[in-house]
Amino acid sequence: MFLSRLIYIFTIFIVEIVVAKNGSSQHFPENFLFGVSSSAYQIEGGWDSDGKGPSIWDEFTHLHPEKIVDRQNGDVGANSYEYYLDDVEAVKSLNMNFYRFSISWTRILPTGDLTQVNEKGIEYYNKIINKLIEYKIEPMVTMYHFDLPAHLQLLGGFANSAIVQYFEEYANLLFNRFGDRVKYWITINEAAEFCVKGYGGKIHAPGINAHGKGEYLCVHNALKSHAVAYHLYKREYYNQYKGQVGIALDSSFFYSDSNDTVVVNREMQFTLGWIAHPIFSSDGDYPAVMIDRIANHSKAEGRLVSRLPTFSNHWKRTIQGTSDFFGLNYYTSRYIRESLEPIGENPSVARDRGNERFTKPEWIKGASDWLYSVPKGLGDLLRWIKAEYNNPEVIITENGWSDDDRLEDDSRVTYFHDHLEQVLDVILNNGCNVKAFSVWSLVDNFEWSQGYTEKFGMFFVNMSSPRKERIPKKSAYFMEELIKKRSIPGI
């Protein structure tokens, strides 16, 4: 009896050691927030329901199914337009502090401008917001997540500076109708991503492929749009509603085998700095290395002006400082080296950067061909942001992992475990001002050009059932436990 008791105690002791090794006894700060993210086109369906107008993703997928690997689209998807309550219940079941979702511009303004306001669309988002509030879940609203009104694309979309005025009017409507309850606003999600792939390339809507020119015009007008929306809120709404307005930027961290800091800095400035420097740096404007290099390349190409547009002093000042938090989407990292040959299309942002990117054989790969798990990259990126932009308040607005279709998503559990370990480390040991972490994504969704072939959800969606049932995966239970304990469970 005594011996078995001793063996029992000893076993518990060993188990505790193992758990302590994998898990963490350290806790997230009391005010740290956990959330989960989604976006309208990727989950809503109801693409033409109740007066919704067409977006560039409706047109892109309908006119060019061959550009989507499984020839699918977001017409129905997880059908959150009908089953949004299932989404809210899923968020609640994990005890999340906030739910980040995006508003479909054309559900509210079918032609993108104020010609017509679709009250049915407003009602849909009111129902989501009110249910979240009832459950004490903070709504965090992304105003633009890739789905531009098709009518505004006819005018050039983000390549035309007219977008700035249309974005301001759209923002005004959102602040006006939802601002009493929404305290976290994200103006634009991943401008570099949709500008490079949609304007500099052809794999995302609108598929302009004006490489070396289109992506620069697009980011330029996205920055202006963001800034006018920010100022509008501060001027007209802040005193009454006291909310926060920010922007979400995507970035990897970059490493060099030879510790070539010049090359690493150039890559960081050409990716994250492109958008972050004008907003968050103490001198504003684009990073000097971008201005110099693109001007130089443009001159060598015989052009009279740089392909990188310039900001007037007025716009530099208008854009600088326009974010109450630094929204960061992090997925993966890369090694880089200076390319000896011209790289990428002529011209293009890849050629202007001039670096080759590569991965390490020991990095574990997800279901997406670009996604390798590099947890340390998140820690290094957060430390870089702290040093570069004077320790801004950071909300990690996305972090996630793709796999094939499975409920036992162990690789996703490992990914969250390892990445949250880095988040805890930079908060406790480096003084990084990270305030929140949001999982990408709530439910399996339409993954842009990859269609439904890659799964990012913590909840499986039964796509073959009309009811689109949501079923929690192992990662959902992992996050639920983490949020309950406020420390990282062992795995």
Ligand SMILES: *[C@@H]1O[C@H](CO)[C@@H](O)[C@H](O)[C@H]1NC(C)=O
């Ligand atoms: C690069 O820096 C790392 C960390 O500072 C160091 O461990 C490594 O030896 C360096 N490599 C070279 C080639 O200098």
Ligand SMILES: *[C@@H]1O[C@H](CO)[C@@H](O)[C@H](O)[C@H]1NC(C)=O
């Ligand atoms: C500008 O281009 C010239 C050649 O056209 C090159 O010699 C010079 O190093 C370049 N400068 C920068 C900053 O890239």
Ligand SMILES: *[C@@H]1O[C@H](CO)[C@@H](O)[C@H](O)[C@H]1NC(C)=O
């Ligand atoms: C999905 O739904 C179909 C049809 O309702 C059903 O036959 C199937 O068992 C469901 N699959 C899962 C994994 O729940």
